Amino acid sequence: MPRYYFHLYNGTGLTSDEEGQEFADDKAAEQAAVAGARSVLADEVRNGQLDLDGRVEVTNGDGKVITVVQFGDVVRVTRPGSGSSPGGV
């Protein structure tokens, strides 16, 4: 199985992935990048903050960028007063 590397860019700077992980194909690697981005954001929310200005760059063994997952694209944010909340009980 090919190896993919997940480099994280966010408010704390670049965290490069030196180890990588094996996945069946590009699609599975992209799913892992989405899950990874979400888990980083979830931990931020737990600490009372959320920085959507970040991304995960997925590269293959040759260093070629396979996909870039933007933090802002992995969560759907509903703002107060936008009318989509289900309302009172």
Add this chain to the structure above:
Amino acid sequence: MGQLGEVLERHLLCFGEMPEPDRQAVRALDGEVRNLPRLQDALREGDRPKEVVVVLSGFLYRYTMGPHGARQVHSFYMASEAPCLETLYIDYMDNNLGAAVDSRIGLIPHEMIYRVIDEFPEARKLLWRQTLVQAAIFREWLVRNSNLPAHAAIAHFFCEMFIRARAAGLSKGDSCDLPLTQEFVAEALGITPVHFNRTLKQLRDTNAVEWRSGRLIISDFDRLAGVADFNPRYLHLRC
């Protein structure tokens, strides 16, 4: 006198003392030695083991496969440790035991250990004690995974691995081997590898710990233990 028996004797002495006749009886235990390549399983769910496993070199891990193919790692075992003494009295494996890196294991027949248990009460106590300590470790891991934020959970894991390595005589100064991949450790902590890597970078910035090329270096144990709120009491070590 068997090599496997000597390893098990040393391991049990981490949890308490036993008189010379009991020690001799444990030392005399022996069995088959087997190479276990990385990612190969020694025991699988449903197996009915007739031997207990002693780790001679490398690193083993126990895991359960989730319903959607997600692997949950729930323990690691370094050289000299005995991962599944409970198989002596449990009929079948309800989880899997595999090699996280190329490893060598010893297999001591249950029948030989039953004789020690029947005839040597202090050895029996330590065998029981070891399995109880395993349960204590599982409890601690549960609390760690569900209560600690990622950076504290990783710090906790590092502290435990270092203390266990030191008890096994495998540490050197402030460092020990930890030849696992980040992916493995992330699975044990219940976080994603991406999150693990980012959080490890944060921990490195504290200058208390470094983990690189399979070597764990804890230059400021007290500070790392403080981050993790780590207290080694649950390991019940007496060595």
